[in-house]
Amino acid sequence: MESAMIERIRASAEALRPRMEAFLSDFLKIDTENPPGRNYERCVRFLGEKMQSLGCEVEYIEVPEEALDSLPEESKGFPRYIVVGTYKGTRERPAIHFSGHYDVVPAGGGWTVDPYGGLVADGKIFGRGASDMKSGIVAQIFSLETLQHAGIALKGSFVSSAVPDEETGGQPGMGYLVRSGRLTKENTDYCIITEPLDPDMICLGHRGTLWFTLTFKGVQSHGSMPSEGLNPIEGMRSLLERIDRRIRPQLERVSEYPVSPEQSRKSTLCITTIRAGSKVNTIPDTCSASFDWRLIPEQSVEWAKGEILSICDDLVSEGVILEYAYTPIVEADPTMVDEHQPLVDALKTCGKAVLGKEMGINFSPGMDDQRFAVHEGGLGAAVVYGPGRLALAHKSDEHIAVDDLVKGVEIMAAVAAELLGTEE
DSSP states (O other), rough: HHHHHHHHHHHHHHHHHHHHHHHHHHHTSSSSTTTTTHHHHHHHHHHHHHHHTTOEEEEEOOGGGOOTTOOOOOGOOOOEEEEEEEEOOOSSSSSEEEEEEOBBOOOOOSSSOTSOOOEEETTESSSTTTTTTTHHHHHHHHHHHHHHTTEEEESEEEEEEEEEEEGTTTTIIHHHHHHHHHTTTTOSEEEEEEEOSSSEEEEEEEEEEEEEEEEEOOOETTOOOOGGGGGGGHHHHHHHHIIIIIGGGGGOOOSSBBBBSSGSOOEEEEEEEEEEEEEEEEEEEEEEEEEEEETTTTOHHHHHHHHHHHHHHHHHHHTSSSSSEEEEEEOOOOOOOOOOSSHHHHHHHHHHHHHSSOOOOEEEOOEEEEEEEEIOOOOOSEEEEOOOGGTTTTOTOOOEEEEHHHHHHHHHHHHHHHHEEEOO
16 A cells, blocks of 8 residues: 555545544434334435445345344334445456444443433544444445545445344344345455454454353242242252353363453353242242353354253253253354455555554454354455444443544555555
């Protein structure tokens, strides 16, 4: 990347700074909490209109009912939408596809500002999704506008998409985008997921995820005669004790991959919900609990699932519980791509030119939409890079520094110019 090109991109992005601030502020005012998934159509129209103003061919996709089986109960009846904007240069290929999710986790408490106010103050933009990851979507769109504003004409195709539901597994969002054939190795050469893994880091993959619910069946009885029943809550207690004895020692293995933050270089297994009983003087007949198991890149869902089901089988054979049901919520193996490839090289080169320092390499502690592009789309050239900071994701008073947003735009614009080629 020539220094003259970087300077043109930098000057253009700086000139567009006020426009970026205003657009992200307005974007944050659209409440897209998931669950349940409000304002999704309004959101994609807002983004699509901006893409269209830049000369993109815009496609609005309503995800069909048959692709919504994975929706949680509280999201039923809320339609899901995807928007894809395509800007074609003088050639269709190569093609780079930037993608981000527009759904956000519920705001929660502890805020000192309106989580949907889009406040711009002290060089920061505040709101739920400011870091994770509406800023990433804004950056990918404005990287195209930055190139146009600088008078840099692309040879290849620039594609930008926004999808729903990454926060609840991603199947109706990026999963559907890939399965519908809109993002595969057949039509895409490079893919960047604009998640917040820090503006000076290139993320090559993520830990695996196993979310599941176990329901234990016992025998109901009067609380004054517990020997007449079989308490499934006690069965769940036994499960947790055996997890501590048999599984947790295996979770002490430290990954050889640079997962961020450092404490996430080990596998983690947490019980996150538990439900049982209807009355204080009645032994319940069922107990259900949900678990969140994160797997380091050296582990697999098949291994983890086998470990937990083996314990459950033992509890049945020993008469601790009558039977059990395993219900998967998300089963996603770890994802990783090769560092030594043109996409990563371009990010390293352009990142250093913009930031004045070497870009780092990391792996995400949680799953993200990269896995669909890699495992189902067949893309080895699919990484994560965005302007947000991981430490601010899902927190009260979530925000992004405007400087980080602008630098992210500059890097994405430079990468697109480098990989797609430019016309003199």
